[in-house]
Amino acid sequence: MDGIVHRNVEVNGIRMHVAEKGEGPAVVLLLHGFPELWYSWRHQIQGLAERGYRAVAPDLRGYGDTDAPPSVSDYSIFHIVGDVVALIDSLGQDQVYVVGHDWGALVAWNLCMFRPDKVKALVNLSVAYRPWHQTANPVEYFSSIYGDDYYVSRFQEHGAVEAGFDRVGVNTLFKMILTSRNPGPFMLQKDHDFGLPPNTQITLPSWVTEEDISYFTSKYEKTGFTNPINYYRNLEQNWKLTQPWRGIQIKVPTKFIIGDLDMTYHYPDVQDYIHKGGFKKDVPLLEEVVVMPDVAHFINQEKAREVTEHILEFIRKF
Numbered sequence: 001m002d003g004i005v006h007r008n009v010e011v012n013g014i015r016m017h018v019a020e021k022g023e024g025p026a027v028v029l030l031l032h033g034f035p036e037l038w039y040s041w042r043h044q045i046q047g048l049a050e051r052g053y054r055a056v057a058p059d060l061r062g063y064g065d066t067d068a069p070p071s072v073s074d075y076s077i078f079h080i081v082g083d084v085v086a087l088i089d090s091l092g093q094d095q096v097y098v099v100g101h102d103w104g105a106l107v108a109w110n111l112c113m114f115r116p117d118k119v120k121a122l123v124n125l126s127v128a129y130r131p132w133h134q135t136a137n138p139v140e141y142f143s144s145i146y147g148d149d150y151y152v153s154r155f156q157e158h159g160a161v162e163a164g165f166d167r168v169g170v171n172t173l174f175k176m177i178l179t180s181r182n183p184g185p186f187m188l189q190k191d192h193d194f195g196l197p198p199n200t201q202i203t204l205p206s207w208v209t210e211e212d213i214s215y216f217t218s219k220y221e222k223t224g225f226t227n228p229i230n231y232y233r234n235l236e237q238n239w240k241l242t243q244p245w246r247g248i249q250i251k252v253p254t255k256f257i258i259g260d261l262d263m264t265y266h267y268p269d270v271q272d273y274i275h276k277g278g279f280k281k282d283v284p285l286l287e288e289v290v291v292m293p294d295v296a297h298f299i300n301q302e303k304a305r306e307v308t309e310h311i312l313e314f315i316r317k318f
Helices: 038-050 077-090 103-114 138-146 160-168 170-179 210-223 226-230 232-241 270-275 278-282 304-315
Strands: 005-011 014-021 027-031 054-058 096-101 119-125 254-259 286-292
Touching: 005 077, 014 038, 014 077, 027 038, 027 077, 027 103, 038 054, 038 096, 038 210, 038 304, 054 077, 077 103, 077 232, 096 103, 103 119, 119 304, 138 232, 160 170, 160 226, 170 210, 226 232, 254 304, 270 278, 278 286, 286 304
Parallel strands: 027 054, 027 096, 096 119, 119 254, 254 286
Antiparallel strands: 005 014, 014 054
16 A cells, blocks of 8 residues: 555564554554454555554464464463554564554554553544453353353354355455444354355445455465464453453543444443443543444444544544
C-alpha cells in the first residue's frame, strides 16, 4: 500500500515484522486481533500518517511474517507484552499511544497493567477490560455459559480446529469470519466445519475487497492457525500467572469503542458493566465509551474512517 514501509525488528528474542508510515515524532502503536495481521490497520495507518503521526502496526508473535516459536507456552501474555515493550524501546520511544482490537486490546490492557509508564493514552476496540478473569478461570467460565462447543473451549483441543479450518478453506473462512454480523456466541460444533461446504460463495460488503481477503489468505496458507490459536491455549495459564495483579485498576487515559453487533458486547452482564459504572471503576481514567450502531466485530475495518477519527480526536488531548 502507498508509502507503507515494512521492516523486521529484533525484539524479545524473536524477529518481528512491522508495517509503518509517517514521520511525526509521536508514535501510535496498533495491535491487531485474531485471526488478523498488521493489515487490519491498513486504513488507520494511512489516516494517522496523513495527520502527522508515525503509525506502527506489527504482526504479533506467531502471526504473518513475525517469528512463530514452536511451543504453546511461548504465547503467554507475558511473552506478548514483552514483545510490545521491546518494540516500543526499539522505536526510540519512552511512551506511545496504543490502539488495540480484539486480542490486541487484551494485550493493550495487560500492557497498561504491567507497564503503564509506556502508554501515553489508550484507545481499545471491541474487548473491554474485565478483571473478572482474575477471579475465574476464563476457559471454565465460557464453557459454563456456552458449553463445550464455544470457540474458546474448542480452541483448547490441539489440532482439531485447525483441521476443520483447513477443510473449509482459508479464503472461505476469512470471508465468513470478517463478514459475520451475528452478535451471538461463536460456536464450533465438532465435525460440522461451520456448517459450510468447502469454498462456499460469500458476498463481500463494500468495506472488504477480494484483494483484502487474498492478502489474509496468502499469509495464513503459509503459517496456518496454530500459533494464533495458542494465545487462547494460554488463557488458563495467564489467569494463574496474573494473580499478583488481581483487582488492579488501569490508570491510563482511555477511550473504548465497540459495535452494537459485536458478540463481545453481548456477553452476559457486559453492557451493564460498561455503562453502569463497573468499567469506570476499574479504569478510572476512562474518558469515553462509543457504541457504534449496526457495526459488528471487525470495527476498524468496517468503519475505518470513523474509527480513525475517533482515535485522532482522543490522542490529540495528550
